[in-house]
Amino acid sequence: MRILLTTDLYKPAINGAVTSTVSLKKSLEDLGHEVRVLTLADNGYINKTEHIYAVSSVNANKIYPGARVTLFSDRAIMHNIMDWRPNLIHTQSEFSTFRMAKKIAHYLDIPIVHTYHTIYEDYTHYFSPSKITGRKIVSLLTKRVLSDVEAVIAPTQKVDNILENYGVTQPISVIPTGIQLERFQNPISSEERQAIRAEYGIPEDTFLLISLGRLGKEKNIEEILSFLSFIKQKVHFLIVGDGPNRENLINKVDKLGLNDYVHFAGMVSPLEVAKYYQVSDLFVCSSxxxxQGLTYIEALASGIPALCRADESIENVIINGQNGYQYHHFKDFEAGLYALMLNKDLYTKMANESTKFVAQFYSSQAFGRQVEMVYEQAMESYHNQQLLEMQK
Structure with a gap:
């Protein structure tokens, strides 16, 4: 099958959608499919080696570091894709490249499958002072966008429930994103571990927490900073990523007197991400x-337990007492942190369970096969509709 993946963000940007798209491309190629990617970049190009089409665009860094947008298509790239004649398009974004995908799908008369990666109602503070109004706008726009696709993939049951509440009528399949396990299970040397810790002034023997992702208000990192200010036995906290809330977080760290314990790494190369998990002892998230919480999966695959705010999106990912803890308030957070810091046997058991759990449920092979089944169903449904229309 010839499959075109479209996404507004792609490597070297780092977020869940990018990680998912990269993993999906490799998984589908391993299954024997021919896969190409349509994305955005500073300047348009075609990379024939990696099968990437990049359309020239402008940055939208206020929304996300590395984010891009364009109102135009690249005629040469569009013609190249049309000549290639994909059998199906799988869209990963709802904006610039989605518009291009609709043009290609219409011209070639092929179906679109869409993965809904972002819960936009959690981001309405960027464009609407009213959360209720913002949610209504998101609901209407989501229904409108998804009306143009044949099938929808939701990374978690939480997303499925949200889309159904919006009134989306397209068939929805819940498929957790799989990851390339070998990237996170190839251990780094003790010298590399020491070097990375030393770069940020983190003592070798200290217990290190890590958070990795976009530094946006909705990620609620302030909560963890506040919790750490109350913890009597001090730990270090490495924040990997960038975003519009970085300066506020830096100011919060200063105000709480945590400058010696909290370290901002900024954006790191996707090739280096696995190393940052492995130099740490515990993954934390308050969002x-x-x-889909891909960073949770990556952390567990790296052999470090997780301590995260309870949420529907991770109810089957972070299992209390098995690979980490979900917390509801400070006392939960404190208890989970101390349990893992002070009980080495418990920590080792959870670290081992973390890697086993991911290998069982989140391999890239299982991910690719499940998505492949959605493609087959979408193509069959699309062609059946065409036959019905022809018989009218």
Whole structure:
């Protein structure tokens, strides 16, 4: 099958949608499919080696570091894709490249499958002072966008429930994103571990928490900073990523007197991400805006337990007492942190369970096969509709 993946963000940007798209491309190629990616970049190009089409665009860094947008298509790239004649388009974004995908699908008369990666109602503070109004706008726009696709993939049951509440009528399949396990299970040397810790002034023997992702208001990192200010036995906290809330977080760290314990790494190369998990002891997250929580999966695959705010998106991912803890308030957070810091046997058991759990439920192979089944169903449904229309 010839499959075109479209996404407004792609490597070297880092977020859940990018990670999912990269993993999906490799998984589908391993299954024998021919896969190409249509994305955005500073300047348009065609990379024949990696099968990437990039359309020239402008940055939208106020929304996300590395984010891009364009109102135009690239005629040469569009013609190249049309000549290739994909059998199906799988869209990963709802904006610039989605518009291009609709043009290609209409011209070639092929179906679109869409993965809904982002819960936009959690981001309405960026464009609407009213959360209720913002949610109504998101609901209407989501229904409108998804009316143009044949099938929808939701990374978690939480996303499925949200889309059904919006009134989306397209068939929805819940498929957790799989990851390339080998990237996170290839251990780094003790010298590399020491070097990365030393770069940020983190003592080798200290217990290190890590958070990785976009530094946006909706990620609620302020909560973890506040909790750490109350913890009597001090730990270090490495924040990997960038975003519009970075300066506020830096000011919060200063105000709480945590400058010696909290370290901002900024954006790191996707090739280096696995190393940052492995130099850490515990993954923490206080966000309730996640659709799939890929960073949770990556952390567990790296062999470190997780301590995260309870949320529907991770109810089957972070299992209390098995691979980490979900917390509802400070006392939960404190208890989970101390349990893992002070009980080495418990920590080792959970670290081992973390890697086993991910290998069982979140492999890229299982991910690719499940998505492949959605493609087959979407193509069959699309062609059946065409036959019905021809018989009218």
């Amino acid at each position: 309730t805006s996640e659709t």
